[in-house]
Amino acid sequence: MTTTVSFDRVSDIYDATRGFPPEISEQVTDFILNLVSSTPETNFYETGIGTGRIAVPIAKRGYSYTGIDVSEKMLAELHQKLEGVSHKLTTVQGDATALPFEDNSFDVALTVHVFHLISAWKQALAEIRRVLKPGGIYLYSHGQANATVPSEDTHLQRWEFLQHWRAILDGYGHPLPRYGATQEEVLTELEAQGATLETVIAAKWPFKQTLGKLLENYEHKTQSASWAIPDEIFVPAVRELREWALERFGSLDYDFSEERSFKIVVVRNWA
Numbered sequence: 001m002t003t004t005v006s007f008d009r010v011s012d013i014y015d016a017t018r019g020f021p022p023e024i025s026e027q028v029t030d031f032i033l034n035l036v037s038s039t040p041e042t043n044f045y046e047t048g049i050g051t052g053r054i055a056v057p058i059a060k061r062g063y064s065y066t067g068i069d070v071s072e073k074m075l076a077e078l079h080q081k082l083e084g085v086s087h088k089l090t091t092v093q094g095d096a097t098a099l100p101f102e103d104n105s106f107d108v109a110l111t112v113h114v115f116h117l118i119s120a121w122k123q124a125l126a127e128i129r130r131v132l133k134p135g136g137i138y139l140y141s142h143g144q145a146n147a148t149v150p151s152e153d154t155h156l157q158r159w160e161f162l163q164h165w166r167a168i169l170d171g172y173g174h175p176l177p178r179y180g181a182t183q184e185e186v187l188t189e190l191e192a193q194g195a196t197l198e199t200v201i202a203a204k205w206p207f208k209q210t211l212g213k214l215l216e217n218y219e220h221k222t223q224s225a226s227w228a229i230p231d232e233i234f235v236p237a238v239r240e241l242r243e244w245a246l247e248r249f250g251s252l253d254y255d256f257s258e259e260r261s262f263k264i265v266v267v268r269n270w271a
Contacts, residue, residue, distance in 0.1 A: 212252030
């Protein structure tokens with residue numbers, strides 16, 4: 001059975017919890033357009049286009065952009081951003097593993113924060129390869145943003161926090177689910193298919209966060225990995241997490257700030 005996780009339930013808060021700051025959004029757009037040596041004829045495609053945090057700024061500059069997403073509500077958020085704006089952006093609500101496009105249709109393909117959500121990710125990847133023109137460029141980013149932290153201590157504390165949450169859930173007999181691929185699995189598959197890979201950083205920015213805000217994100221189930229946890233397990237588990245965190249770090253104001261970066265793997269010689 002193929003599983004694709006829909007973000008319908010968080011469509012109204014997606015940009016607030018995963019979007020770029022406005023100035024970073026423009027920086028990422030400039031970086032992508034320069035990276036692919038875009039011309040007015042360059043046409044873009046994105047699997048998991050979502051609310052359009054990558055697509056909308058590019059489309060607003062006049063480029064042809066096509067995307068697919070399983071979530072109707074995420075696509076509605078995207079189109080709301082484009083009301084009254086002249087654009088060449090087309091969206092399809094559909095299945096990433098069976099794209100309704102002809103072979104060799106697009107110059108540039110993108111995926112951001114997608115393949116960990118699709119169980120049949122190899123088929124979704126094959127579909128991207130099929131619709132990408134020969135010599136086309138594929139831009140792959142596994143996570144919403146890649147975090148670095150100001151000190152080794154903070155890094156270890158964030159890791160400790162996550163591992164304790166995993167341990168709590170394991171204790172309830174409900175480990176965090178895994179739906180799709182890891183970044184390493186995707187990159188290994190691309191290399192096995194003959195692609196050449198180059199990792200670049202499109203932007204970096206500071207991200208302020210306290211222990212209290214981090215706990216709120218967990219308690220409000222903003223991350224997809226928590227959605228499958230039934231309430232009878234989730235409620236006492238997250239209460240246990242809060243109690244442990246307060247004892248461990250002492251205050252809800254404890255600083256968990258980090259530097260975030262948007263990392264892209266540039267895939268060439270593939271299509």
